[in-house]
Amino acid sequence: MKLPGITAASTAAALAFTVLAPVPAQAAPKPVIQLLALNDLHGNLDAVPGAAGQVVTTDDAGQPANVQAGGLARMATLLKRAREGQNRSLTVAAGDMIGGSPLVSAAYHDEPAVDVLGEMGLAVSSVGNHEFDEGRDELQRMVRGGCHPVDGCAVDGEEYAGTPFPYLAANVVDTASGEPILPPYWIKDYDGVEVGFIGLVTRDVPSVVVQSGIAGLEFRDEVATIDRYAKELSRKGVKAIVTLIHEGGEKTSPAYDFDCDAQGPGTGVVGPIKAIAERASSAVDLIVTGHSHEAYVCSIPDPKGKPRLITQAASFGRTFTDIRFQINPDTGDVVRKSVTAANRIVALDTPEDPAIKSLVDTWHARSAEIADAPVGYISGDIPGRGSKDPEKPLGDLISDTQAEATGAQIAFLNPGGMRADLVYEAGGREGDGVVTYGESFQVQPFGNILVTMDLTGAQVLQVLREQYSGANAEFPRLLQLSGSLEYSVDESRKDSERILAETVRIDGAALDPSAVYRVAANTFLADGGNDFPTFKEGTDRVNNGVDLDAFVSYLKAHSSAKKPFAPPKADRVTFLGQPQRLL
Template sequence: MIFSRMNRPLLATGAALVAFAVLQPASASAAPNWRTAVQILAVNDLHGNLDAVPGAAGSVIKTDAAGNQVSVQAGGVARMATLLDAARQGQGRTLTVGVGDMIGGSPLLSAAYHDEPTVHAMELMGFNVSSVGNHEFDEGRKELKRIVDGGCHPVDGCAEPGVRYPGAKFPYLAANVVDTKTKKPILAPYWIKKYAAFKVGFIGLVTRDVPNVVVRDGIKGLEFRDEVSTIDKYAKELKKKGINAIVVIIHEGGATSSPVYNFNCDAGGPGAGLTGAIKDIAKRTTPLVDLFITGHSHEAYVCNVPDPAGNRRLVTQAASFGRTFTDIRFDMNLKTRDIVRSSVSAANNIVTLDTAEQSPVMQLVETWRARSAAVANKPIGYISADLPGRGSTLPETPLGDVIADSQVFGTRSAGAELAFLNPGGMRADLVYRASGTEGDGVVTFGEAFQVQPFDNILVTMTLTGTQLINVLREQYSGKNEAFPRVLQLSSALRYTVDLGRAGGDRVLADTVRVNGQPVDPARGYRVTANTFLAAGGNDFPTFVAGTDRVNGGIDLAAFVDYFAANSSPGTPLPKPTADRITFLPKP
């Protein structure tokens, strides 16, 4: 990591209930005596964001009284803790689940201590169980095992000198993550909650696409198996144990037809507002499963995706970064010991910034903040306006342009002419308004870290002109065709995309220019990418064929150095126009 961990005191636990309005899912009239109510509160893709994320990446879209879409800022785990407590009031049987990527890709406040602060926060917030996500593997299998089982970090040591990190107090599940030697899951495939009159089984798993979205060195010796066959296998196993109520918590998601957090997904028919991998998985998975709680795509939805028998079955997700949580409620049939499908309802709730912060969680966050403040608050650069990045709705972003330019700047000694950044490598926006006492327009190290938290090594390689064009086409072809991944690009590169065409043909090869000149198919170009992209991540296999590879510095260091060289209080970095790609609309 960027710096060694710092000491932390042990905090007292406990939670005070505060009355706040929580959007409850629609409920039926009082249940007969052979039925009893259960609540599940779900959070996904927190990514160690203990604080609310600034800018568009930390906002939620809702509709106002006039029906207009408006953006509201949201987030902060201490606020979420208050709302979770409020939602639990009056609920006799309530469970709280995580759906992967709760850690990883985190801001400095959590990442500096290898996400132990986030795990402790989850414990205080009452989490019962979590599935793994792809980002739980950011630091590799061994580090995930340490997070689960405990122990001090092998390099940075104990967060509190001499005090062993005890490990998560809740189980992590990984049903489809299998050791290639033992052929067994590396973590428990399911967790069973036992009540006096019934049991509920939770099967936890992650997208099988993990090898394409993480650095592969960290997952050597692991196999990520098919989601449907894995769920079917363990659903049958739970059924044999006499467990009829089965919930899947899976780190895989889909795209929505509306950005509004509580849109009607079923307005055009069951599940009509949802597309993507999770919808296909839910359609094909055994009817033994009663409910899907999902993550990964950072969308908010509550959709009915009927099971193979045609029965109603809800699929939910709660956006990301702690902006929302899902409140799911259902009745258990005490005779059949199964979930009454017709009773299942769910609603997403916004963690609004006017919510009071729960004291124990707030104290925990502030303790970690005090330890990292000296480094986090150090100014590293200056901007003249907001630089939208993760929160932008456009394929090319001003912040993406700046990051790509910084990567060329940082690898000039390796001959870099161009740089590419995968969109998932940009985790936040840079906001002009001060987040603390640093002053407007000042970029702090903590803010820079939040944008680039992965410590990726920059790799400079030679690609031929033909290979360069192939990389551009891979944004729109293969596995990226259904949901294109537009790479952020440095200033020397220009090209045009025709959205009226299909697949890789959308990239008009004769428009590609490097430093104003048409691309020479035979010439070699020096191209920089982070280690993830350089290894073919996000389904860009052409990068793997790059030759004369030179490993450079860390992406964050290049970002910081770029600001130091190109901005000052009197001459802040201007906002790029983000016009390096020209998009021709569909006719």
């Protein structure tokens, strides 16, 4: 039976057409790469107590809510969950993974943090400024291995093996050789799909670390460095390029899952990373950042006007960033429109990974005797790093401890010199209100020497003005100060004019420009750190012991179980008008 209208001839023709017609080629699948990114851990194996360990999220009613977060054993669980179904996943970091650490890690020169991060699968990291806290030689020992030259092996009979991941330092150059002190980039081959990672740190390292530790080093321009090594990777045939950079910016929302593109006009990230992202080579497809301790995902056009994501997770292990993108199999480049990223909170109700928890507990047991010793008592929380106010109660306390320890009339503290809060609620078995040595160390982990010097009244005023001028003009940096000094800031004025000279009082008396005052500061500030060059002009300089020792001695002398220390009022600086955000 023949169907109407279909003849043998027409059937043959149809068959011929079917055989000869080109079959559409199946598009090659686009490999998906996953990066799990963290930054600014600062050796915090555990969740940080107090406000410094919180992230801002939203409650069921959509209102802002602060929640505690962190802990590497919890993060390990979440990283494993995030990797499920991803056969090309890599954990990366953007610096400050060590340095400024609590006692459990710092007591062993941050070998515990490296140990735990290695077990968690960290594959590569850029250096941060805090990787230089103990100097260049110690950073290179951390990378290459070997026991500490003074303190020996952390575990008797076991030599430290070094970082199981590469540290990258593309813009940190030995001034004699002109070569980077660590590899500038690293290439990951995913079964023929290559991704290059350029790692670098803020060029402002000399203003934020002790100078003696970085002698003979040059910290080069970030954009020029990125461009140089993006070209080198491209010449090697690597087209998918990620930059890990320890530099960041400030954002317009405190939320941990801040998405610039979802917030509308007038929002986003400002600061150094924005200018870097706008100018760095378009060959770079993604920029993972750190340093500012902010959490954000932002799209900033590259020099060709093409959207490019910059990301950052919050500090102290509170969040990590889950980044995913496709690779074009024909070109080997990132499909830019496929790049997605989201910050994930490390909630305290997350089950702890048993293997990582066991490792963390092992390091805690080694330092427990020192860490758990009580050194003082407080009647309530004393906010420091976690305080949102420019003048911080803990900053007042620390400055007072340094003035008393040195006999200085005035003591100054850089805001980055306090790393946590003092929390009333017990973190272990010590009891509420008890301050342990470990908690004190977490607040003051650097072991900075206190320096006393002579400054004239005019120089003291200039120090105050430097909080709002020079390199600190865009993001003012309020020094914490001892109780002998008070002054007012007029926020309606610009830059250094905000400091009202006529309001400056020392021990209740007006500042005398020609008088000489004895001033205390840690070695970092005394060397002009954080862009306070006037401190370097101080004369008759004397070293007066370690900042942590001053803090512990003060708590022992001024508190007891029956009479705990009350939180300071933080009222030494009077702000006329709403203070802008300060670092």
